Amino acid sequence: MKLTSDSPGGYRIKLLALDMDDTLLDRDLKISEGNQRALTAAEELGVHVVLASGRAPAAMNPYAELLGMDRRDGYLIAYNGSSIVETGTGRVVWGVTLDPGFLGEIWDLAAELQQPVQTYVEGAILTSRDNPVTRLDTRLSGIPNRVVSRAEFLAEARVKVVLPGDPAALDPVEARFKDVFQGRANMYRSKPFFFEVMPPGADKGLALEWLAARLDIRREEVMAIGDSWNDEGMLRWAGVAVAMANGAEDMRRIATWVTTRGHQEDGVAEAVERFILNV
Numbered sequence: 001m002k003l004t005s006d007s008p009g010g011y012r013i014k015l016l017a018l019d020m021d022d023t024l025l026d027r028d029l030k031i032s033e034g035n036q037r038a039l040t041a042a043e044e045l046g047v048h049v050v051l052a053s054g055r056a057p058a059a060m061n062p063y064a065e066l067l068g069m070d071r072r073d074g075y076l077i078a079y080n081g082s083s084i085v086e087t088g089t090g091r092v093v094w095g096v097t098l099d100p101g102f103l104g105e106i107w108d109l110a111a112e113l114q115q116p117v118q119t120y121v122e123g124a125i126l127t128s129r130d131n132p133v134t135r136l137d138t139r140l141s142g143i144p145n146r147v148v149s150r151a152e153f154l155a156e157a158r159v160k161v162v163l164p165g166d167p168a169a170l171d172p173v174e175a176r177f178k179d180v181f182q183g184r185a186n187m188y189r190s191k192p193f194f195f196e197v198m199p200p201g202a203d204k205g206l207a208l209e210w211l212a213a214r215l216d217i218r219r220e221e222v223m224a225i226g227d228s229w230n231d232e233g234m235l236r237w238a239g240v241a242v243a244m245a246n247g248a249e250d251m252r253r254i255a256t257w258v259t260t261r262g263h264q265e266d267g268v269a270e271a272v273e274r275f276i277l278n279v
Contacts, residue, residue, distance in 0.1 A: 013047060013276050014217045017077065017208050017234055019226035020053040020063065021140075021191075022263050023244050029140065031066060038269035039067060042276045048215060052077035052204050054190045054230055056120045057085045059141035079120065080190060080230045081207040082159040082199060094210055096199040097157035102184070104154050106161050106197055109180060115165065115173050118145070119158040126153055133164030133193050160198045167192040190230040205233025225271055227251060227263070242271040 016039075018024050026032055039049050049067065051060055057078045064070055064087050074087040083095040098106070103119075107128065110117045118127040118134050125145035127134045138145045163173060174195045178187055186198040204226075212222050224231070224238035227247035235241040235254055243255035246262035257274070259267035273279045 012221065013042075013223045013240065014221040015048045015050065015208075015212055015215060015223070016042060016272070016276065017050045017052045017204070017222070017224040017238065018268065019204075019228070019231050020051055020055060020060070022227045022246060023225055023231075024051070024263070024268050025063075026264050031063060032266050032269075034266035034269045036067065038266075038272040038277065042272050043068075045276065047276060048074065048217070050075050050077060050208075050211065052081070052208065052224070052226075052231075052234060054080040054194075054196070055141055056122075056143060057083070057090065058123055059143055062142075075211055077204055077207045077211070079159040080196060080198060080202065081204040081233065082202040084207055084211060093214075094207065095159065096201045097159055098161065098185070098197070098199050099157050100154045103158060103161065104150075105181075107150055107153055109177065110163060110173075113173050113176060115163055117153070118162050118164060119153065119160065121158075127164075128153065131164060133166075136193075137162075137164065160196055160202065162190075163195040163197070164193060165195075170195050188229050188232075190228060196230070203233035204231060205235075205237040208234045209237055223271075223275055225268055240275055242275070 024031060043049055053060055057076055060076050069087040076085045076087060078085055084093050086093055107117060116127060116129045116131045118125050125137060125143055126148045127145050130147055134145050186200060186202055188196060190196050220239035222238045223240040224234040225242040226235055227244040235251060241256045243251040243258045244263055244267050245259045252258045259270050261267040261270050
């Protein structure tokens with residue numbers, strides 16, 4: 001049984017990991033005043049607040065700056081756990097990647113299935129062909145995209161590959177990829193329209209475990225809040241796992257506690273108040 005801050009003999013929370021989309025952010029992709037106040041109060045108690053997202057660091061930095069993370073020693077868990085980045089310096093302190101040889105296999109299978117692929121470099125989304133979901137990713141993240149050749153896509157190791165598409169059309173693609181690459185990559189839907197192919201060892205939970213060890217914080221002193229399948233690793237690892245009321249049923253089932261308010265109603269603030277601020 002997981003210990004919580006209000007359990008007998010429980011531990012005070014010292015590290016809080018937060019998913020962003022559909023968790024911390026509202027539907028307008030903003031951090032509400034209520035959530036911001038709660039996180040500021042938690043930091044004033046000495047809690048390390050860490051953003052943990054599938055987004056690239058460039059798409060996380062504006063939110064980190066809003067929360068003052070650029071003015072202190074802090075961390076971002078980016079690309080769904082492929083990279084950990086220092087907020088003050090932008091330096092990558094931990095990371096795993098897909099090598100160019102494996103990227104070629106991914107590109108070729110996607111081409112066989114007539115499925116576009118995309119990956120990320122600093123300041124850009126690289127895609128095999130223009131498509132509506134990649135354009136949506138650009139609108140949501142603010143990161144421009146460009147169509148590239150196979151050679152450019154494979155030019156260096158990448159943090160992850162995303163297969164964008166209509167959810168129903170992705171179902172057979174996901175099945176084929178899992179059949180071909182099972183055991184060689186970490187694969188899941190981060191959103192209904194995103195199927196992600198990650199390096200082995202890339203997971204928000206593994207990144208959070210590494211970061212807690214770096215900060216000398218015990219598992220029981222770590223709290224994670226999320227809503228979707230890409231949050232499963234950190235929800236399973238954290239001492240206190242909070243799923244959003246608007247989250248996937250699977251995530252609500254494994255959580256220590258489920259918020260009564262969703263991402264539109266300051267659900268993050270509700271969890272912080274309960275387990276950290278004790279109000």
